[in-house]
Amino acid sequence: MHELSLSTAILDTTLRHAEGRRVKSVQMRIGAMRQVVPESLEFYFGIVTRDTDAAGAVLEVEYLPARLRCLGCGEEWEPELPMFRCPSCLRAEIETLSGTEFEIESIVVEEEEAGCIAPK
Amino acid sequence: MHRTKVKVAEDALDANTTIANANRGDFDRAGVSVVNFMSAPGAGKTTLLERVLAELDVRAGVLEGDVQGSADADRISALHLPVVQLNTDAGFGGECHLDANMVRSALGDLPLGELDLLVIENVGNLVCPAEFRVGEDARVMVSAVTEGEDKPLKYPLMFRTCELVLINKIDLLEHLEFDLDRFLYNLDAVHPGVERMLVSARTGEGTEAFRAWLEGVAKRAPAAA
Numbered sequence: 001m002h003e004l005s006l007s008t009a010i011l012d013t014t015l016r017h018a019e020g021r022r023v024k025s026v027q028m029r030i031g032a033m034r035q036v037v038p039e040s041l042e043f044y045f046g047i048v049t050r051d052t053d054a055a056g057a058v059l060e061v062e063y064l065p066a067r068l069r070c071l072g073c074g075e076e077w078e079p080e081l082p083m084f085r086c087p088s089c090l091r092a093e094i095e096t097l098s099g100t101e102f103e104i105e106s107i108v109v110e111e112e113e114a115g116c117i118a119p120k
Numbered sequence: 121m122h123r124t125k126v127k128v129a130e131d132a133l134d135a136n137t138t139i140a141n142a143n144r145g146d147f148d149r150a151g152v153s154v155v156n157f158m159s160a161p162g163a164g165k166t167t168l169l170e171r172v173l174a175e176l177d178v179r180a181g182v183l184e185g186d187v188q189g190s191a192d193a194d195r196i197s198a199l200h201l202p203v204v205q206l207n208t209d210a211g212f213g214g215e216c217h218l219d220a221n222m223v224r225s226a227l228g229d230l231p232l233g234e235l236d237l238l239v240i241e242n243v244g245n246l247v248c249p250a251e252f253r254v255g256e257d258a259r260v261m262v263s264a265v266t267e268g269e270d271k272p273l274k275y276p277l278m279f280r281t282c283e284l285v286l287i288n289k290i291d292l293l294e295h296l297e298f299d300l301d302r303f304l305y306n307l308d309a310v311h312p313g314v315e316r317m318l319v320s321a322r323t324g325e326g327t328e329a330f331r332a333w334l335e336g337v338a339k340r341a342p343a344a345a
Contacts, residue, residue, distance in 0.1 A: 002248040005217065010132045017128050024123060028132070035247075035277060082276035083309045092312030104128040110121050 066099030143255025
């Protein structure tokens with residue numbers, strides 16, 4: 001259900017970087033811990049981009065697994081369930097290596113050919 | 121026409137974070153500590169606030185976030201505290217959370233200079249509010265025992281992002297099949313060791329500890345410049 005508000009945030013950032021050019025696609029990295037439903041995000045992105053410079057733009061998302069590391073014994077694992085305790089030594093002091101990303105890496109925009117080409 | 125790839129390398133929520141930081145700057149300058157108070161609808165946020173805010177020994181104000189209406193703000197204003205109602209229904213079908221910009225738009229209506237503590241009661245929702253920082257010092261969530269033991273596992277983002285979890289409606293425990301140990305086990309799986317309090321907004325049981333906790337948060341803020 002948060003995909004609508006997330007789509008709006010993606011659109012705002014995209015349009016700011018597009019600076020008035022038409023957006024053809026958006027490349028993102030989203031971690032598993034953001035609990036984003038891919039189909040839902042795609043659906044809402046299609047709706048919020050209507051009548052904007054990003055209308056029809058394709059959302060290309062690389063989904064990353066959650067990866068945790070125990071600060072005690074150094075064990076690294078990808079949790080299946082939301083369990084934030086080391087499976088090896090049961091410590092709770094852990095760090096998140098990946099899984100919280102919600103990053104726009106790049107966008108592809110279309111621009112007019114320049115009237116003249118500057119000499120090298 | 122040709123296509124160009126533009127490097128962005130930015131969190132899509134950065135725009136919200138920037139405004140949240142501006143809010144935070146204003147709160148710090150005014151010497152106000154801010155609590156973002158979150159839960160599912162009907163978990164008892166407003167009733168808990170009615171319980172604890174009246175007798176607080178610091179100066180508190182409330183920002184009420186709801187999709188529609190001023191029912192909650194009306195209840196809080198009966199305590200003779202400064203309260204501002206924010207409605208989110210101007211958004212796309214009614215936003216299901218407060219974001220930093222909405223909170224910013226309400227700051228002018230709050231007497232920040234006269235407050236030690238501002239409680240922002242977020243829209244009832246366990247998903248979106250966890251994504252959007254609004255400039256708070258602390259995040260508190262309420263989980264009522266009527267919601268079931270599995271909630272931490274279903275909404276880990278919300279449960280992990282809070283520094284205090286209030287387990288409300290414990291006066292109903294004898295009527296429910298709610299397994300408190302199971303809930304605490306799930307809570308510790310998602311957010312090991314997070315501070316938790318068992319409370320009943322209805323009877324007042326356990327709310328004294330929450331009141332003391334809020335007073336402690338209010339004293340975290342730097343003195344107003």
